[in-house]
Amino acid sequence: MLRLGHIQYSNCFPVHAELVDGAPPEGLRLQTGVPSVLNEALARGEIDVAPCSSIEFARHAQYRIVPGPAIASRGPVRSILLETTVPEEALDGAVVALPTASATSVVLLRALLEHRSGAHPTYVWFDQAKEADPIDGGAAAALRIGDVALARTPPPGRRQVDLGDAWTRWTGLPFVYAVWQTCLGPNRDQELVRLHETLRQSRSYFQRQARRLAREHAPRFGLPPGLLLEYWSSLRYELGAAEREGLLRFYALAEELGEANAVTHLRFTPPG
Numbered sequence: 001m002l003r004l005g006h007i008q009y010s011n012c013f014p015v016h017a018e019l020v021d022g023a024p025p026e027g028l029r030l031q032t033g034v035p036s037v038l039n040e041a042l043a044r045g046e047i048d049v050a051p052c053s054s055i056e057f058a059r060h061a062q063y064r065i066v067p068g069p070a071i072a073s074r075g076p077v078r079s080i081l082l083e084t085t086v087p088e089e090a091l092d093g094a095v096v097a098l099p100t101a102s103a104t105s106v107v108l109l110r111a112l113l114e115h116r117s118g119a120h121p122t123y124v125w126f127d128q129a130k131e132a133d134p135i136d137g138g139a140a141a142a143l144r145i146g147d148v149a150l151a152r153t154p155p156p157g158r159r160q161v162d163l164g165d166a167w168t169r170w171t172g173l174p175f176v177y178a179v180w181q182t183c184l185g186p187n188r189d190q191e192l193v194r195l196h197e198t199l200r201q202s203r204s205y206f207q208r209q210a211r212r213l214a215r216e217h218a219p220r221f222g223l224p225p226g227l228l229l230e231y232w233s234s235l236r237y238e239l240g241a242a243e244r245e246g247l248l249r250f251y252a253l254a255e256e257l258g259e260a261n262a263v264t265h266l267r268f269t270p271p272g
Contacts (some may be wrong), residue, residue: 001193005050006030006039007071007178010221011079012051014232015069015180015199017206017213027191027217034101034146035178036142042183049195051178053103058251060259064267066192068179069199070239072246074174077164078231079150080105084141085158088117096121097134097142104177105145105163107260112166112254147221150231173246179239182269192269203237 004024006016013020016030024030031038031047038050042063049066057063084091092115098106115121119258126134126142128173134142135158143163144152154160174193180199206213221228238241244266253259 002028002049002144002195003047003199004028005029005041005047005052006032006037006196007038007051008032009034009079010150010223010228010231011146011177011235012211013049013217013221014206014210014235014237015071015203015204017209019198020128020216021205021209021213026272028195028198036101036103039103042181045183048184048188049180049182049192051093052181054176054179054250055107055254055260057179057181057266058254058263060183061183061261062183064184065239066182066199066237067197067268068196069203069237070176070243071178071179071236072163072176072236072239072243073164073168073173074236074242075165075168076162076234077175077177078162079147080143080145080163080177081149081152082109082141082143082161082163083135083152083154083158084161085135086140088113088161089119090117091117091140094119094121094140094221095124095134095138096122097126097139099143100125101128102143102145105143107254107257108163108167108175108250109143110183110257110259111250112163112170114257115253116166116170144240148224150227152225167246171246173249174236174243175250176239176243176247179247191268193271194271196271205220222224
Protein backbone atom coordinates (compact mmCIF):
# COMPACT_ATOMS: atom_id res chain seq x y z
CA MET A 1 0.00 0.00 0.00
CA LEU A 2 1.37 3.40 -1.04
CA ARG A 3 0.22 6.21 1.26
CA LEU A 4 -0.21 9.46 -0.67
CA GLY A 5 -0.71 12.83 1.01
CA HIS A 6 -3.31 15.19 -0.43
CA ILE A 7 -3.37 18.95 0.31
CA GLN A 8 -6.91 19.91 1.31
CA TYR A 9 -6.68 23.26 -0.52
CA SER A 10 -8.06 23.66 -4.02
CA ASN A 11 -4.60 24.16 -5.58
CA CYS A 12 -3.79 20.44 -5.25
CA PHE A 13 -7.04 19.22 -6.77
CA PRO A 14 -6.06 19.40 -10.49
CA VAL A 15 -3.27 16.85 -9.98
CA HIS A 16 -5.30 14.47 -7.78
CA ALA A 17 -8.64 15.14 -9.50
CA GLU A 18 -9.35 11.59 -10.64
CA LEU A 19 -8.34 10.17 -7.25
CA VAL A 20 -10.65 12.56 -5.37
CA ASP A 21 -13.55 12.64 -7.84
CA GLY A 22 -13.67 8.86 -8.03
CA ALA A 23 -11.49 6.62 -5.92
CA PRO A 24 -7.76 5.91 -5.71
CA PRO A 25 -6.64 2.79 -7.58
CA GLU A 26 -5.93 -0.38 -5.68
CA GLY A 27 -2.73 -0.11 -3.66
CA LEU A 28 -3.01 3.66 -3.15
CA ARG A 29 -4.48 5.45 -0.12
CA LEU A 30 -5.02 9.21 0.25
CA GLN A 31 -4.34 11.10 3.48
CA THR A 32 -5.61 14.68 3.53
CA GLY A 33 -4.18 17.62 5.48
CA VAL A 34 -2.84 21.16 5.32
CA PRO A 35 0.73 21.52 4.02
CA SER A 36 2.41 21.70 7.44
CA VAL A 37 0.65 18.53 8.62
CA LEU A 38 1.63 16.61 5.49
CA ASN A 39 5.22 17.85 5.85
CA GLU A 40 5.39 16.42 9.36
CA ALA A 41 3.70 13.16 8.37
CA LEU A 42 6.20 12.55 5.56
CA ALA A 43 9.14 13.34 7.84
CA ARG A 44 7.83 10.82 10.40
CA GLY A 45 7.27 8.15 7.74
CA GLU A 46 3.51 8.13 8.30
CA ILE A 47 2.94 8.68 4.57
CA ASP A 48 5.13 7.64 1.65
CA VAL A 49 4.64 10.46 -0.89
CA ALA A 50 3.12 13.93 -0.60
CA PRO A 51 2.87 17.21 -2.50
CA CYS A 52 4.93 18.72 0.28
CA SER A 53 5.98 22.34 0.66
CA SER A 54 8.93 22.76 -1.69
CA ILE A 55 11.19 23.96 1.15
CA GLU A 56 10.99 20.47 2.70
CA PHE A 57 13.22 19.03 -0.03
CA ALA A 58 16.04 21.33 1.09
CA ARG A 59 15.57 20.23 4.71
CA HIS A 60 15.68 16.46 4.18
CA ALA A 61 18.68 14.97 2.42
CA GLN A 62 16.90 11.63 1.93
CA TYR A 63 13.93 13.04 0.00
CA ARG A 64 13.49 12.56 -3.72
CA ILE A 65 11.07 14.29 -6.09
CA VAL A 66 8.53 12.40 -8.17
CA PRO A 67 9.12 13.98 -11.59
CA GLY A 68 6.34 15.77 -13.43
CA PRO A 69 3.76 17.30 -11.11
CA ALA A 70 4.20 20.53 -9.17
CA ILE A 71 2.13 23.44 -7.90
CA ALA A 72 3.66 26.62 -9.29
CA SER A 73 2.92 30.01 -10.80
CA ARG A 74 4.67 32.46 -13.07
CA GLY A 75 3.25 35.70 -11.76
CA PRO A 76 0.21 36.06 -9.47
CA VAL A 77 -0.73 33.00 -7.44
CA ARG A 78 -3.79 34.64 -5.78
CA SER A 79 -3.74 32.29 -2.79
CA ILE A 80 -0.59 33.42 -0.97
CA LEU A 81 -1.20 37.01 0.07
CA LEU A 82 0.44 39.36 2.52
CA GLU A 83 -2.21 41.68 3.88
CA THR A 84 -0.46 44.80 5.11
CA THR A 85 -1.19 48.25 6.50
CA VAL A 86 2.13 49.73 5.32
CA PRO A 87 4.54 49.28 2.37
CA GLU A 88 6.85 46.27 2.60
CA GLU A 89 9.98 48.35 3.28
CA ALA A 90 8.18 49.95 6.26
CA LEU A 91 7.76 46.53 7.90
CA ASP A 92 11.32 46.68 9.26
CA GLY A 93 10.95 46.06 13.00
CA ALA A 94 7.16 45.70 12.74
CA VAL A 95 5.12 42.63 13.70
CA VAL A 96 4.22 40.31 10.82
CA ALA A 97 1.91 37.35 11.52
CA LEU A 98 2.65 34.02 9.80
CA PRO A 99 0.17 31.14 9.34
CA THR A 100 0.98 27.87 11.11
CA ALA A 101 -0.47 25.97 8.13
CA SER A 102 2.38 27.07 5.87
CA ALA A 103 6.08 26.35 5.33
CA THR A 104 7.30 27.38 1.87
CA SER A 105 5.29 30.60 1.75
CA VAL A 106 6.79 31.70 5.07
CA VAL A 107 10.32 31.32 3.70
CA LEU A 108 9.24 33.02 0.46
CA LEU A 109 7.92 35.97 2.46
CA ARG A 110 11.19 36.20 4.40
CA ALA A 111 13.18 36.21 1.15
CA LEU A 112 11.01 38.97 -0.32
CA LEU A 113 11.05 41.14 2.78
CA GLU A 114 14.61 40.63 3.94
CA HIS A 115 16.52 40.16 0.67
CA ARG A 116 14.43 42.28 -1.67
CA SER A 117 13.00 45.02 0.57
CA GLY A 118 15.62 45.11 3.33
CA ALA A 119 12.95 44.77 6.03
CA HIS A 120 13.52 42.61 9.11
CA PRO A 121 10.20 42.28 10.94
CA THR A 122 9.34 40.51 14.16
CA TYR A 123 7.49 37.34 13.15
CA VAL A 124 4.69 35.77 15.17
CA TRP A 125 2.56 32.72 14.39
CA PHE A 126 -1.21 32.48 14.10
CA ASP A 127 -3.76 29.83 13.11
CA GLN A 128 -5.61 31.34 10.15
CA ALA A 129 -8.45 28.84 10.51
CA LYS A 130 -9.21 29.67 14.14
CA GLU A 131 -7.66 32.89 15.41
CA ALA A 132 -8.91 36.44 15.09
CA ASP A 133 -7.36 38.84 12.60
CA PRO A 134 -3.76 39.47 13.82
CA ILE A 135 -3.80 43.00 12.39
CA ASP A 136 -6.73 43.87 14.65
CA GLY A 137 -4.50 42.60 17.46
CA GLY A 138 -1.67 44.97 16.60
CA ALA A 139 0.31 43.27 13.82
CA ALA A 140 1.29 45.47 10.88
CA ALA A 141 0.75 42.67 8.38
CA ALA A 142 -0.46 39.07 8.14
CA LEU A 143 0.24 36.34 5.62
CA ARG A 144 -2.67 34.15 4.51
CA ILE A 145 -2.55 31.11 2.27
CA GLY A 146 -4.79 28.69 0.41
CA ASP A 147 -8.52 29.05 -0.08
CA VAL A 148 -8.73 31.37 2.93
CA ALA A 149 -6.55 33.87 1.07
CA LEU A 150 -8.26 33.30 -2.26
CA ALA A 151 -11.71 34.11 -0.86
CA ARG A 152 -10.70 37.02 1.38
CA THR A 153 -11.51 40.68 0.78
CA PRO A 154 -9.31 42.91 2.96
CA PRO A 155 -10.88 45.67 5.07
CA PRO A 156 -10.41 49.30 4.00
CA GLY A 157 -6.97 50.72 4.62
CA ARG A 158 -5.12 47.51 3.84
CA ARG A 159 -3.60 46.17 0.65
CA GLN A 160 -2.62 42.70 -0.46
CA VAL A 161 0.77 41.71 -1.85
CA ASP A 162 0.63 38.59 -4.04
CA LEU A 163 3.84 36.70 -3.22
CA GLY A 164 3.87 34.82 -6.52
CA ASP A 165 3.68 38.06 -8.45
CA ALA A 166 6.33 39.68 -6.25
CA TRP A 167 8.71 36.74 -6.78
CA THR A 168 8.38 36.72 -10.58
CA ARG A 169 8.79 40.51 -10.79
CA TRP A 170 11.94 40.21 -8.68
CA THR A 171 13.57 37.15 -10.28
CA GLY A 172 11.86 36.73 -13.66
CA LEU A 173 11.23 33.08 -12.72
CA PRO A 174 8.25 30.92 -11.76
CA PHE A 175 7.83 30.01 -8.12
CA VAL A 176 7.24 26.39 -7.09
CA TYR A 177 5.11 26.02 -3.97
CA ALA A 178 4.95 22.24 -3.77
CA VAL A 179 6.53 19.20 -5.38
CA TRP A 180 5.61 15.56 -4.91
CA GLN A 181 8.28 14.22 -2.55
CA THR A 182 9.03 10.81 -1.11
CA CYS A 183 11.11 9.36 1.69
CA LEU A 184 11.05 5.89 0.08
CA GLY A 185 14.29 4.31 -1.08
CA PRO A 186 15.10 2.79 -4.50
CA ASN A 187 13.63 -0.56 -3.39
CA ARG A 188 10.16 1.00 -3.86
CA ASP A 189 10.89 2.56 -7.26
CA GLN A 190 8.47 0.36 -9.18
CA GLU A 191 5.59 1.64 -7.06
CA LEU A 192 6.75 5.19 -7.63
CA VAL A 193 6.87 4.64 -11.39
CA ARG A 194 3.24 3.48 -11.23
CA LEU A 195 2.36 6.51 -9.13
CA HIS A 196 3.98 8.79 -11.70
CA GLU A 197 1.70 7.32 -14.38
CA THR A 198 -1.35 7.51 -12.09
CA LEU A 199 -0.75 11.22 -11.48
CA ARG A 200 -0.22 11.85 -15.19
CA GLN A 201 -3.55 10.18 -15.97
CA SER A 202 -5.28 12.08 -13.17
CA ARG A 203 -4.01 15.38 -14.52
CA SER A 204 -5.30 14.47 -18.00
CA TYR A 205 -8.66 13.59 -16.45
CA PHE A 206 -8.79 17.04 -14.86
CA GLN A 207 -8.00 18.79 -18.14
CA ARG A 208 -10.89 16.98 -19.85
CA GLN A 209 -13.37 17.54 -17.00
CA ALA A 210 -12.31 20.89 -15.50
CA ARG A 211 -15.63 22.74 -15.91
CA ARG A 212 -17.71 19.93 -14.44
CA LEU A 213 -15.24 19.43 -11.61
CA ALA A 214 -15.34 23.14 -10.75
CA ARG A 215 -19.15 23.07 -10.57
CA GLU A 216 -19.35 19.91 -8.49
CA HIS A 217 -16.43 20.50 -6.11
CA ALA A 218 -16.74 24.26 -5.54
CA PRO A 219 -18.69 23.72 -2.26
CA ARG A 220 -15.79 21.64 -0.94
CA PHE A 221 -13.56 24.71 -1.11
CA GLY A 222 -16.15 27.39 -0.31
CA LEU A 223 -15.53 29.16 -3.61
CA PRO A 224 -17.75 30.06 -6.59
CA PRO A 225 -17.22 27.66 -9.53
CA GLY A 226 -16.14 30.49 -11.86
CA LEU A 227 -13.50 31.74 -9.43
CA LEU A 228 -12.27 28.19 -8.82
CA LEU A 229 -11.89 27.48 -12.54
CA GLU A 230 -10.13 30.80 -13.08
CA TYR A 231 -7.76 30.06 -10.20
CA TRP A 232 -6.91 26.61 -11.51
CA SER A 233 -6.22 28.08 -14.94
CA SER A 234 -3.73 30.57 -13.49
CA LEU A 235 -1.51 27.92 -11.89
CA ARG A 236 1.18 25.73 -13.46
CA TYR A 237 1.26 22.03 -12.69
CA GLU A 238 4.42 20.84 -14.40
CA LEU A 239 7.96 20.96 -13.01
CA GLY A 240 9.61 22.17 -16.21
CA ALA A 241 13.05 23.65 -16.79
CA ALA A 242 12.05 27.18 -15.72
CA GLU A 243 10.36 25.85 -12.58
CA ARG A 244 13.49 23.88 -11.68
CA GLU A 245 15.59 27.00 -12.10
CA GLY A 246 13.20 28.96 -9.89
CA LEU A 247 13.30 26.21 -7.28
CA LEU A 248 17.10 26.23 -7.10
CA ARG A 249 17.11 30.04 -6.83
CA PHE A 250 14.67 29.78 -3.93
CA TYR A 251 16.82 27.18 -2.20
CA ALA A 252 19.89 29.40 -2.48
CA LEU A 253 18.00 32.26 -0.81
CA ALA A 254 16.58 29.93 1.84
CA GLU A 255 20.10 28.76 2.69
CA GLU A 256 21.21 32.39 3.14
CA LEU A 257 18.31 32.88 5.54
CA GLY A 258 19.29 29.80 7.54
CA GLU A 259 16.02 28.09 6.57
CA ALA A 260 17.46 25.18 4.58
CA ASN A 261 20.52 23.17 3.70
CA ALA A 262 22.49 23.83 0.52
CA VAL A 263 20.94 22.27 -2.59
CA THR A 264 23.12 21.92 -5.68
CA HIS A 265 20.84 19.63 -7.68
CA LEU A 266 17.38 18.07 -7.56
CA ARG A 267 17.12 14.34 -6.76
CA PHE A 268 14.39 12.49 -8.67
CA THR A 269 12.74 9.11 -8.59
CA PRO A 270 12.52 7.31 -11.95
CA PRO A 271 11.48 8.27 -14.53
CA GLY A 272 13.63 11.38 -14.10
